[in-house]
Amino acid sequence: MPELPEVETIKNDLEKEVLHKKIIDIEVNLPRIIKFPTIEQFKAVLKGKFIEGVKRRGKYIQCFLDSGDCLIFHLGMSGLILYQKKNENINSKIKQQHNHLFFFFEDGSQMIYNDIRQFGKIWLIKANEELPEIKSLGWEPLEESFTFQEFAGIIHNKKGNIKSLLMNQKNIAGIGNIYACEVLFTAGIHPLRQGNSLTDNELRKLYLSIRSTLTRAVQARGMTLEDESYRDLMGEPGNYKEEVLIYGKRKGNCPACGQPLSVIRIESRSTFLCPICQKNKPVKLKKNG
DNA sequence: AAAGTAACCTGCCCGC
DNA sequence: TGCGGGCAGGTTACTT
Helix, strand or coil: CCCHHHHHHHHHHHHHHCCCCEEEEEEECCHHHEEECCHHHHHHHHCCCEEEEEEEECCEEEEEECCCEEEEEECCCCEEEEEECCCCCCCCCCCHHHEEEEEEECCCCEEEEEECCCCCEEEEEECCCCCHHHHCCCECCCCCCCCHHHHHHHHCCCCCEHHHHHHCCCCECCCCHHHHHHHHHHHCCCCCCEHHHCCHHHHHHHHHHHHHHHHHHHHCCCCCCCCCCCCCCCCCCCCHHHCCCCCCCCCCECCCCCCECEEEEECCEEEEECCCCCCCCCCCCCCCC
């Protein structure tokens, strides 16, 4: 589900709602979600602590506590973090049976971890330690230090297809299936092109497309598809669906040339493209040609 | 190095 | 109406 824009939206919402709140109790209904430490330690450490900072790194959310501990979320495919004020109910479209974890605050409000497919993960570690998963992440695509030179440097010498390179979190952190499709369409590049086959001009278009697409999607508070699975902290959908160009449009036409879009599979993920506007597909040479 | 597959889960949609 | 297959925003492990 959530890629950089969705996770960034939740992080921003958390900063607004849960900062300086004291956790007084925790309820765990699905222990499997918590990867470290044990459930008992998890509860014992969190009880009585204040959330004093929230950050995002790639698709991970880090909540820093006053005790020097750090609560980390990865939302997997369908994870939601929801906030419910005292005596208020969240959006009724969200199914309560998938509420797996409750954090009760002193003021009567609560933070809920909800996850239909249960692929999400939660850790509680010391803030001065780093999760190996986070340590190995690549560039933050919206940071100023991520320049065109840096982007070209990680792509231009790699043989793999450009879509997989973009989705590999060790190269760039936060791009998933939706935004990989969108960004390649905007840049007019076929998803199966090899990284080392891209011209300087193509790399430039792709770099600008990554920056502008992700920025717009953050401004729109992320993308909620027809199934309405992604929600922000208040249970509300994101608005990027209004702006999405090709992702999910199985019977749609290209917004640029009007021809039918096509869907291929790359690493068993549906990949949307316009065969006309992204026609520079690599030529497969026959043996003994 | 790169590409493919399966695994972890639940729910929904489609075709028969 | 019911059932099976395929698919869904992610990541990892393992195999070719």
